Amino acid sequence: MSEIRIEALDHTPTTRERLAELLIEVVADGGSVSFMHPLDPEKARAFWDEALAAHQRGERVILGAWDGEVLAGTVTLRLDCPPNQPHRAEIAKMMTRPGWRGQGIATALMQVAERLAAERQRTLLVLDTAVDGGASRLYERLGFVLAGIIPDYALKPHGGLTGTMIYWKRIGAAGRAPAPCPQP
Numbered sequence: 001m002s003e004i005r006i007e008a009l010d011h012t013p014t015t016r017e018r019l020a021e022l023l024i025e026v027v028a029d030g031g032s033v034s035f036m037h038p039l040d041p042e043k044a045r046a047f048w049d050e051a052l053a054a055h056q057r058g059e060r061v062i063l064g065a066w067d068g069e070v071l072a073g074t075v076t077l078r079l080d081c082p083p084n085q086p087h088r089a090e091i092a093k094m095m096t097r098p099g100w101r102g103q104g105i106a107t108a109l110m111q112v113a114e115r116l117a118a119e120r121q122r123t124l125l126v127l128d129t130a131v132d133g134g135a136s137r138l139y140e141r142l143g144f145v146l147a148g149i150i151p152d153y154a155l156k157p158h159g160g161l162t163g164t165m166i167y168w169k170r171i172g173a174a175g176r177a178p179a180p181c182p183q184p
Contacts, residue, residue, distance in 0.1 A: 006065050026096075032156055078091075125169045144168065150163055
């Protein structure tokens with residue numbers, strides 16, 4: 001693995017194709033990211049076309065982790081919350097290629113997403129992950145708090161039901177501990 005670079009992705013046919021390939025690979029490996037296996041490449045491309053268009057409109061930020069020319073991972077920071085929730089953002093589509101897992105890519109993507117959310121004055125991040133094969137250990141290591149588990153929430157990519165774990169984390173000014181009172 002070479003130096004990993006993380007950057008916001010642009011809406012080009014090449015980017016869309018690489019994101020679609022990543023999504024197909026993750027779903028085939030059992031990743032519970034809203035799609036079933038086998039995932040039709042056209043459906044994967046259509047999903048990313050829509051997501052990248054939302055990125056261009058400022059409704060979300062789609063980050064990519066590059067290992068040379070390989071898109072090794074991605075995460076989406078959804079900013080398009082309802083009017084009564086301008087203080088929060090949602091983490092979605094956190095994916096790392098199976099051959100690149102365990103190398104800190106997901107952690108790096110999450111740290112950049114959190115920083116970008118705080119820069120946009122978001123003080124609360126939420127996300128969900130599958131009970132079976134999800135990334136709960138990663139999220140808990142990064143300070144996310146489990147709000148609860150919904151049983152039988154979604155189908156796994158190869159069939160069968162799995163629960164979903166809902167997480168939250170205060171960030172930015174809301175996530176910092178208060179300064180200690182000065183001693184007399």
